[in-house]
Amino acid sequence: MNPLVREQILTIIASIPEGRVTSYGRIAKMTDGATARMVARALRDLPSGHELPWFRVVTSSRKLADHSGADEQRRRLIDEGIAFDVRGRISVERFWP
Template identity: 35%
Template structure:
């Protein structure tokens, strides 16, 4: 159930709904999601994804930074999990750990 305010769904719920639209094997940037949702920053998108509970159905791993890299989180462990999940979906990283946004961008 989406929690609503007087003006509509809460910001985090809007962010989560946008991220759910990213298909497997594709990525979006924090800024791209912020622009799509409106009324928030790329950093706020990061905060929303960091607040997800374990077992969430939101494919958080599909959101990366504007340089095409996985942003560090979880003392490095979270970053490793994110990269592994993306690779399992067919996303390819180059030797510098960068995803080609022209190829894999949503």
Template identity: 50%
Template sequence: MDRYVESNWKTQLYTLLDALPSDRVISYGGLARQLDGVNARMVARAMANLPQGTTLPWHRVIRSDGQLADHAGAAEQRARLLADGILLQGNRVPKRYFL
């Protein structure tokens, strides 16, 4: 993938992420389906490489089964989801919160 194409889909990804309602979540695959030639793993890698302190709501992107991903920011993700009013069932976001 050339640098321009990579940059273009990431810009589109960040725009989609920024527009995500505060009371909803989306899966990595859900975002990928909105971007041409992008898969869920590519979205996950892009999300993992967001700069520290970003204002994008990275915490609202979860696995398609509703589980919170197992990563270094998992505790912060959980706290941010709860602060957004998204109630968890254990380590899972109920389907009613999905876009």
């Protein structure tokens, strides 16, 4: 991945406000050429112990992606006041920007 695009992705993720979420696709659209899959890869490649709010990135269907950290992601989002409906979706009002 182009280092400039990776830096753009990480900067955008760092900017997601507490109590809000955004999607892989929305992040991709804010960059110079990333795709939603590239955003997912950048998140997957983060070193352990990083401080980025990775848990605030969800799918365009407003659900959590199926990955090993999904339980922790759900817990952290709930701790920030984000609720899930019976289908596991987050309210569109919680999306940023």
